Amino acid sequence: MSAPYPAAPPAPAQKNHPLGLVALITAALGFVFACIPGALILGWILLPLAFVLSIVALCMKGKKLFGVLAIALSVVGTIVGFIVFFTVVAGAVDEAFGGSDVAAVEPAPVTEEDVAEEVEEETAGPVEGSRENPYAIGTTVSDDEWEVTINGVQLGATDAVLAENMVNPSPDEGDEYILVNVTATYIGADTGIAAIDLGFGYVTVDGVTVDGLSTFAVAPDSLDRMAELYNGASITGNLVYAVPSATAADGTVTVRIGMFGDDVFFAAK
Numbered sequence: 001m002s003a004p005y006p007a008a009p010p011a012p013a014q015k016n017h018p019l020g021l022v023a024l025i026t027a028a029l030g031f032v033f034a035c036i037p038g039a040l041i042l043g044w045i046l047l048p049l050a051f052v053l054s055i056v057a058l059c060m061k062g063k064k065l066f067g068v069l070a071i072a073l074s075v076v077g078t079i080v081g082f083i084v085f086f087t088v089v090a091g092a093v094d095e096a097f098g099g100s101d102v103a104a105v106e107p108a109p110v111t112e113e114d115v116a117e118e119v120e121e122e123t124a125g126p127v128e129g130s131r132e133n134p135y136a137i138g139t140t141v142s143d144d145e146w147e148v149t150i151n152g153v154q155l156g157a158t159d160a161v162l163a164e165n166m167v168n169p170s171p172d173e174g175d176e177y178i179l180v181n182v183t184a185t186y187i188g189a190d191t192g193i194a195a196i197d198l199g200f201g202y203v204t205v206d207g208v209t210v211d212g213l214s215t216f217a218v219a220p221d222s223l224d225r226m227a228e229l230y231n232g233a234s235i236t237g238n239l240v241y242a243v244p245s246a247t248a249a250d251g252t253v254t255v256r257i258g259m260f261g262d263d264v265f266f267a268a269k
Contacts, residue, residue, distance in 0.1 A: 020066030023053035027073035034081030035226070037088050037195045043081045050074040088196055131203065134252045134265035141264050143257045145188035146197060150255065150266045151236070154179040155248050161240055165218040176245040178202070178268070179219055180253050183236040186229035194235060195225040199256035202241040203265070209254070210241045217242070 027050035034043030054070035126132035135141070140149040154160075161177040162168050171177055182200065186192040201211040223237030243251060249269040256263050 019053060019060060020057035020064070020070060023050050023057050023070035024066045024073065026050035026053060027070045027077060031073055031077035031080065034077045035084060037084060037226075043077060047074045047077045047081065050077075087193075129264040131252055131265045134267045136267060137269075139266065141255060141257065142187070143261070145186065145192055146257050147185040147187055148198065148255050148257060149183045150253055151181040151183055153253060153268045154181070154238075155269070156245075157240070160220055161217055164220040168217040171242040174245060175242045176248060177215075177217065178241055178243055178248055179238045180241065181236070181238050182223055183234055184223075184229075185232070185234040187231060189231065191228050191230055193226065193228050194223070197258060198225070199254075199261075199263075200239050201254040201263075202243055202268070203252045203254055204244055205247045205250045210243055212239070215240055215242045 026046050030043045030046030030050055032043075034047060036043075050070050051074040054067045054074065057067035057070070058064050129135050129141070135150075137150055137152055140147055142148070155178050156176055157179040158171060158177045160179065162170065180200070180202070184194050184198060199211075201209050203209050217240050219238040219240035221238050223239055224235050227235055229235065251268050252265040253268055254263040254265055
C-alpha cells in the first residue's frame, strides 16, 4: 500500500499593501484640511490624490481594507469640502448683497464749532485703533453683530506650539511662534460663524501681513472659528502666527469685523 501524499502547506496570510496605508493617511489629511476654510485648497489637492492612490492599492496584491477606507474617506472629504466652500461663499454673498436700510440725511450747516472740532481732530494725532495708534490688549471692538476682545499675546510660544501637535513645523530661522488669545461674542439677531464674519492677522514692523494662510500650525486651545453661534454665545481660544523674533513685540494684531470691514489694530505687548 502506497504512503499518502503530504498535506499542502497553508497559504501565507495576506497583509495590507503599504500603498493602501499611504492612501489612507493622505485621505485623512485631505479630510482635515477640507474642513478648514483657509486650507480648503490643500484638501482639494490631497483628496483626489488619495482617491487615485487607493484605486491603485486595490489593484495590488494583499488585503484591501486600507484601500477601501481611503476611497470612502476621500469621497466623504470631497463632499464636506464642497459644503464648507459653498457655506463660505453663501455667507460672503449674503454679506455683500444683503438688503440694508439706508436713509438720506440733509447735511447740517457748518458752524465755527464744527471747524474747531475738525482742527482739533487733525492735530490730535492718529486715530485710536489705527496701526500708528493701536488699541491696548484687553480692548473690545464691536459692530451690530459681533464683539471681539484680544485677551492677550504670548510671545516666544514656539515650544508650546511644537508640543501641541507633532505635525506642526518649526518656524523659519529668525522667526518664532506667537499665540493671540481671542474672545468673540455673537450679538446679532440670527446666527454667526467667526470663520465667515471675522478676520484676524498680525502685521510686522515692516508692514508685512501674516495670517492663517501663511502659518500652517495648530495652536494649543485653538479658537473654534467654525462654531455656529446664536445671540449671546461666545468662543475663546488661541490663534498662532510665525513672526520675526527680533521685532515680535513691536508688531500689531489685526481684527476685521464683517466680510468687507476695515482692520483695526491692537498692540502686541
